[in-house]
Amino acid sequence: MIQCRYFLCITLLTYLLFFVFSCKQSLESDSEAALSPGDTISLAVMATADVHGRVRAWDYYRDREEPRYALSKVATLVDSIRSVYRYHLLLDAGDWLQGNPFAEYFALHDPQERHFPFLEVADAMEFDAIVLGNHEFNFGLDYLNRQIEMTRTPIIGANIYNHGTNQPAYPPYILKDFAGVTVAVVGLTTPGSAVWDRTRVEGILDFGDGVDAAQRFVNEVYEKVGSDVVIVLAHSGLDGSTSYQTETPGDENFGRAVGETVPGVDLLVLGHTHRTIDSVVLTGADGQPVGVIQPGRWASHLGVAGLRLTRNHENKVVVVDVKTENHSVSGVPEHPEIVDITKETHQDVVDFVTEPVAYTDDVWSAGRSRSVDTPVIDLIQTVQKEATGAQLSAAAAFNTSVEFGPGPVTRGDIALLYPYFNTLYKLEISGVQIREFLEHTSRYYKTGTDDQGSPVINREWPGFNFDMLAGVEYILDVRNEPGQRVTRLTYKGEPVTDNDTFTIAINSYRAEGGGGFDMLEDAPVLEMINRSVGDMILEFLMDKQEIQHDDVFEENWHLAY
Secondary structure, eight states, X not given: OOOOSOTGGGHHHHHHHXXXXXXXXXXTTOTTSOOOTTOEEEEEEEEEOOOTTOOSSEEXXXXXXXXXXXXXXXXXXXHXXXXXXXXXXXXXXXXOSSXXXXXXXXXIIOTTOOOOHHHHHHHHHTOSEEEOOGGGGTXXXXXXXXXXXXXXXXXXXXXXXETTSSSBSSOOEEEEEETTEEEEEEEEEOTXXXXXXXXXXXXXXXXXXXXXXXXXXHHHHHHTSOOSEEEEEEEXXXXXXXXXXXXXXXXXXXXXXXXXXXXXXOEEEEOSSOOEEEEEEEEOTTSOEXXXXXXXXXXXXXXXXXXXXXXXTTSOEEEEEEEEEEEEOTTOOOOHHHHHHTHHHHHHHHHHHTOEEEEESSOEEOTTTTTBOOHHHHHHHHHHHHHHTOSEEEEEOXXXXXXXXXXXXXXXXXXXXXXXXXXEEEEEEEHHHHXXXXXXXXXXXXXXXXXXXXXXXXXXXXXXXXXXXXXXXXXXXXXXXXXXXXXXXXXXXXXXXXXXXXXXXXXXXXXXXXXXXXXXXXXXXEEEEOSOHXXXXXXXXXXXXXXXXXXXXXXXXXEEO
16 A cells, blocks of 8 residues: 655645544444444545546646646545545546546557556555446457456446346446445446447447446345445446437436436446536435535546444444545645656656657647637648548547647647547548538537627537538538528539538547437448547658648638627
């Protein structure tokens, strides 16, 4: 176990953290004694979620310190809590294998094929359980399962089944004993991986409905195992719409449904939606309180849930109180042992991502890329069209903070421009499908304008689901309701008719159902390129050595408002 070396510098924080746990802890001085009728203990359940490779406090995109996020900072808080509370659990709610240049280096570029440092650190921090998130499947099952085999930490997922069966492919839960109290942690994941990573899991794994699996395995840990307390560790949001159009996998965000409809759940530890949720208590199906904790994203917070457990005079363990609170890592130092464990791997990634791949005399910025056509998005479009030979291309501005040049263009710059591990499809698409596609993506904007006459963003519509097309000329008039916004649509100056057909380059997330673009569901697949779009952009730049706006930019769309 990592030893706490920063206890004194966060003593005040420790007091703030643990006011929620104040209770009579009659067994804290004797870990061997069993909880007797009338006795009470407190259990601290700590959690991270959606770490996405943020192991160290470093921004690999911009090659500078990042004080807001780091598992190494979380480790400092964890040690403090463990030094105060005898009974504790440390859990992670998924999405840890992919998400930043640090994570992708070890999946795609590490010549030594080392153990992924997140899991190495998780072993050192003695995580009790980690659930599988949807991004764990991005690099394929061989890589995922090889990494799992190298770790000591239990990796769980109750609603991930061997294809064609109802048998979990990974352990469905773990059991822990505290003073004779058996605590079960049931792991669940969003079933969207069946859509988003279909080509990597199809015919091998099935993803079941989260609520159905919760009912099955919560019942199992009570009836067959004799658990006293049940925690559901789920890579799922508390609420939110489902972003794919399919009847097969089940709802994407099922947290509330589990908490309110599955009897016996005492605590929900959630992830996936990157929200920070605490101080929320649901009413369970049995009328009992169900605590909720979701600790944000990128190891920005340590979530802490305090459960007071009492054995009543009927010899039943009862959760008499549950409180939840998230604690930011800002201002918390990195844990020295985590820094030491990752010193070599961290430097390897820094050296890799700071390598220049091309040179430019221009400034490339995505700051306005969702409101005007920009060269930086046309860079993506050009690469996708050249890779597939397609007439059209679809791409989104994933991160509007992207800006590089003039000067060297580094791997980190391109990783920030294209942060996801998407591969590429070439589809056949009709004129009517193009129009439906544009009407759908235009929902990023609300109808009408603000007091200054500017378009109004629909905050319910993620920016990564606002795709722009290259190869056709079009106008989106956001003064109109969705369905009537495409007021011009031409190809090489000629109007696009419903029966026209085109080829389009589009990323795997979109082609496989991500974002609710159901007009693509039956589009014929002409080609699949099982390589990262980000790597294709890098290769394009390395081949050119120098890149200017004029090499890729062709203004073909604008908003009307």
